[in-house]
Amino acid sequence: MTEASIRTVRLSKWYGKVTALQEVSLHLGPGVWGLLGPNGSGKTTFLRLVAGQLKPALGEVQVCGHRPFGNPEALRRIGLCPEADALYDELTAVEMVTSLAELSGYDKGEAKERAIEALKSFGLEEAMDRRIGGYSRGMRQRAKLAQAVVHDPDVILLDEPLTGTDPVSRQTILKEIRRRADAGAVVLFSTHVLPEVEALTDQVLLIARGQLVAQGRVHEIRGLLEEHPHHVRVECDRPRELAAHLVSVEGIVGVKFAPQGAEFMSWDPDATYTAIADAVVGLGIDVWSITSPDADLESLFHYLVERSTAGAGTGADAGVGGARRIASGQGYQQQIQAPGGSQ
Amino acid sequence: MSDERHGPPPAPSLFRGINVIFRMQIRRLVRGRKLRLGVISVVLVLFAVVAARYAGASRDVGVDRAAEIAAEAVSSGLRWGFFHLLAFLIPFLFNAQAIGEEVEGRTFSYLSTRPTGRFAITVGKWLAGTVLSVGLLVGSVLVLHVAAYATEPTALVEEIGSTLRAAGSLGLLTVFYCTVCTFWGAVAPEGSGIISALYLGVIEFLFSFLPGYFRCISMSYLAQQMGGLEKGGLMPDSAPDIPVEIGVPVIALMTLIFLGFAALVVQVSEYRFNRA
Amino acid sequence: MAKAEGQTGGQAIRDLGYRPYVGERLPAKHNSSVLLRHGLRRAWGSWLVKIAAFLCWLPPVIAMGIVGFDYWIRSQRPGMTEPIEAGVVLSSVYWWQMWLFVTMITLGAGSAVIAEDFQHKSFQFYFAKPVTRVQYLAGRISAVAIWVFCLLAIPGVLLVLVLVGSAEPDDRVANLGTILPALIQAGIVAVVASTASVGVSSLSKSRALTMTAWMLLFIVPHVLAVIVEAVADWEWLRLISIPALLDEMNDTLFKQPDENDIEWAHALPILAAVSIGGLSLAMSRLRRAEAIS
Numbered sequence: 001m002t003e004a005s006i007r008t009v010r011l012s013k014w015y016g017k018v019t020a021l022q023e024v025s026l027h028l029g030p031g032v033w034g035l036l037g038p039n040g041s042g043k044t045t046f047l048r049l050v051a052g053q054l055k056p057a058l059g060e061v062q063v064c065g066h067r068p069f070g071n072p073e074a075l076r077r078i079g080l081c082p083e084a085d086a087l088y089d090e091l092t093a094v095e096m097v098t099s100l101a102e103l104s105g106y107d108k109g110e111a112k113e114r115a116i117e118a119l120k121s122f123g124l125e126e127a128m129d130r131r132i133g134g135y136s137r138g139m140r141q142r143a144k145l146a147q148a149v150v151h152d153p154d155v156i157l158l159d160e161p162l163t164g165t166d167p168v169s170r171q172t173i174l175k176e177i178r179r180r181a182d183a184g185a186v187v188l189f190s191t192h193v194l195p196e197v198e199a200l201t202d203q204v205l206l207i208a209r210g211q212l213v214a215q216g217r218v219h220e221i222r223g224l225l226e227e228h229p230h231h232v233r234v235e236c237d238r239p240r241e242l243a244a245h246l247v248s249v250e251g252i253v254g255v256k257f258a259p260q261g262a263e264f265m266s267w268d269p270d271a272t273y274t275a276i277a278d279a280v281v282g283l284g285i286d287v288w289s290i291t292s293p294d295a296d297l298e299s300l301f302h303y304l305v306e307r308s309t310a311g312a313g314t315g316a317d318a319g320v321g322g323a324r325r326i327a328s329g330q331g332y333q334q335q336i337q338a339p340g341g342s343q
Numbered sequence: 344m345s346d347e348r349h350g351p352p353p354a355p356s357l358f359r360g361i362n363v364i365f366r367m368q369i370r371r372l373v374r375g376r377k378l379r380l381g382v383i384s385v386v387l388v389l390f391a392v393v394a395a396r397y398a399g400a401s402r403d404v405g406v407d408r409a410a411e412i413a414a415e416a417v418s419s420g421l422r423w424g425f426f427h428l429l430a431f432l433i434p435f436l437f438n439a440q441a442i443g444e445e446v447e448g449r450t451f452s453y454l455s456t457r458p459t460g461r462f463a464i465t466v467g468k469w470l471a472g473t474v475l476s477v478g479l480l481v482g483s484v485l486v487l488h489v490a491a492y493a494t495e496p497t498a499l500v501e502e503i504g505s506t507l508r509a510a511g512s513l514g515l516l517t518v519f520y521c522t523v524c525t526f527w528g529a530v531a532p533e534g535s536g537i538i539s540a541l542y543l544g545v546i547e548f549l550f551s552f553l554p555g556y557f558r559c560i561s562m563s564y565l566a567q568q569m570g571g572l573e574k575g576g577l578m579p580d581s582a583p584d585i586p587v588e589i590g591v592p593v594i595a596l597m598t599l600i601f602l603g604f605a606a607l608v609v610q611v612s613e614y615r616f617n618r619a
Numbered sequence: 620m621a622k623a624e625g626q627t628g629g630q631a632i633r634d635l636g637y638r639p640y641v642g643e644r645l646p647a648k649h650n651s652s653v654l655l656r657h658g659l660r661r662a663w664g665s666w667l668v669k670i671a672a673f674l675c676w677l678p679p680v681i682a683m684g685i686v687g688f689d690y691w692i693r694s695q696r697p698g699m700t701e702p703i704e705a706g707v708v709l710s711s712v713y714w715w716q717m718w719l720f721v722t723m724i725t726l727g728a729g730s731a732v733i734a735e736d737f738q739h740k741s742f743q744f745y746f747a748k749p750v751t752r753v754q755y756l757a758g759r760i761s762a763v764a765i766w767v768f769c770l771l772a773i774p775g776v777l778l779v780l781v782l783v784g785s786a787e788p789d790d791r792v793a794n795l796g797t798i799l800p801a802l803i804q805a806g807i808v809a810v811v812a813s814t815a816s817v818g819v820s821s822l823s824k825s826r827a828l829t830m831t832a833w834m835l836l837f838i839v840p841h842v843l844a845v846i847v848e849a850v851a852d853w854e855w856l857r858l859i860s861i862p863a864l865l866d867e868m869n870d871t872l873f874k875q876p877d878e879n880d881i882e883w884a885h886a887l888p889i890l891a892a893v894s895i896g897g898l899s900l901a902m903s904r905l906r907r908a909e910a911i912s
Contacts, residue, residue, distance in 0.1 A: 052456060072354035072458035073354070075457060076354045076458035077351050078456055079456075080453075082453075086450050087450065088450060090374040091367075095370065099367045100453055102355070103364070104351060105352035105353050152350055152351055154351065376823070377831075380832065384835060388842070391847050392846055394847070394851075395847040398851045412850075419850045420846060424842065428842045439827075534666070536827050536831065537726065
């Protein structure tokens, strides 16, 4: 059996005159991948193409080596949790998930066993024999997730999987997703809630205006954003004294003060961290925290989306390969390689 | 669940897929309101015909006249109640939304991302609506026969042949209408109810009243002829007689054509997923 | 470091905050007319209404053709044919209009209207504003009623004018007098069809189900009445059929001979009850509906 993977080559999709996805090329291997992007960026279109619900307008998509649209060989290896809050309200959760497991190839008895097991793993053991019409939003979401994984798929596609879930359910769901990824599945989940991604993985795909803007690990992508100086925030008792000591350090290009700290902008973060450490020790400054505010997803997201929006639209700069324009805009393209994936 | 991952099973056979979709659809229909609406309509028609039959025979009429009244009741009931109303209504209720409601309700993705194949989805859903429709209508015709002739045992036995013939042609017509509704549901999920109603109302109902060969466009006319019903509508004598040897293959062929196209449309369609 | 003139670090502050509306506010009584306009546009959005609006000219145009042909024959060969009676033409045209196009309009614009608002959780857009249930319902029903009325009355009045023009001089005034029954009948059909169909539309949040229920309510009782009349020669079951009752009013207003014992005095109270029933049903469902769900 071929390894669990998603591969797209110049994948494009448009609806009439609207380009929903433009020349996306990537290869995802086992692990959890966060699919990020603003509303309307093309995340759901990408997931639907991978799930075999849409046909590519141009390019190709392969799931475990097979084209997914109408192809049982690919579809049997896909589990999809769609975004829409739509379920078979007349059926109980067990009935629905059992039927869908049967459609995946299990016989009736095994399908029911697996359905019960899947529903239990998402904490629905109490409610599984009740009709779905009476479920809360969070319970419906968990029933959707159960049907997506009931057949042990190699590729799990989750569209906004944590919508409407409470903190306890959220932990259950995240644990289950992680467990399946650790066992060798490709889990691709879309969201625009960045902490959801951070809680689960640091491997992200970022889509903006239908283009893949970045692919890789958050901090590695951040490292390529060379035209933005890195920010290092130091919360301490004498920020101005610390700043005065550091202004002569090569690479530091600016400083901003906050009531209890200072934020340094630097082209050379390693040198800056070393200099801060030396200054703190040398001056005897009390430091409460040293953080890098732009290493989190939120800032990365904003950087990349803003960059994409500034120059996107013509498609002229759309190259083969995933991460475009994550470096400076001088023809330099670089792709972050993710573990388990290749380009 | 154990930490070990076994991987997905092989894709199921077409027959298994159809079987699962069929059972799922039957369960949904039985628990939904459409079946109740259908049963209420059938019961109303049965009640009206049977009540009218016994009201008509309440006066002091002879045995022969009573049997005639029963025959008239069955004939009128079949013509107006079954061929002109329920044969349209029941397939419409059970099949017109079969695919449309999945697309509109956005549950279609649960089925289309399974390895069963879209052909199984179409056939399974069509089959569920068809079995329920045919069962309900043909069963009701038999109930009508028994109820109308209950007090005339000789006629009850003698007339069973003609009633069965009418029930058979009604069943065939119902299968065709179920297919037509499924087809329009597949082609235009959001307007499936209205388009199916227009098709059935204009092509099937109105055309069955036209003079001459025009009414042969309506399968309802063919089925009425095979069922032994008298010709009605405009200039009935100008309309051709349709023997069973012609009527059955024509309706069966039309059914297969519509079913084939329905399956083809479902097979290749992206439906409403084509939204950004 | 904030500057007094609203600058921070050289970047202008963009004030995206709330600003109160300073223009004129119309009183709440305007809500019904706003809802009516919205309802008319929404109804026109249904392709079924568009089809009905175009095809509804077919029966009157055919009738006008027949009247014109009759006029031409009479002008060529006086005394060969009798002039066509205005009532016959109008009642036939209205009968076709009701069965073919009033059903289409009520199906497309009436029988799903509240169901759609239930389904799309749209009540929050109305009832979280100073819109009362009565205003909402009035807006919804009047939009359907206006479409139905226009569909019947406009072709009807034009047909009357053609009938007046083509009539013998002695009959012209009498033919002109059919304008009033034509308008009254259009009004009755509009009120009954709109209130009943909108009432049915409040039964469920499933659009398909309410549309089917409306069709059932319109057709099934009529078929039952026809069957019973055919089998038992008993016409009183017509009283449960909305189209039969409207047809009874049609015959009465256009002075057409009646083939049964049912009179307008039987039909009118039942039609009134149907309208009131539709209104009450919709109102009770709306009162129970949660604005934000």
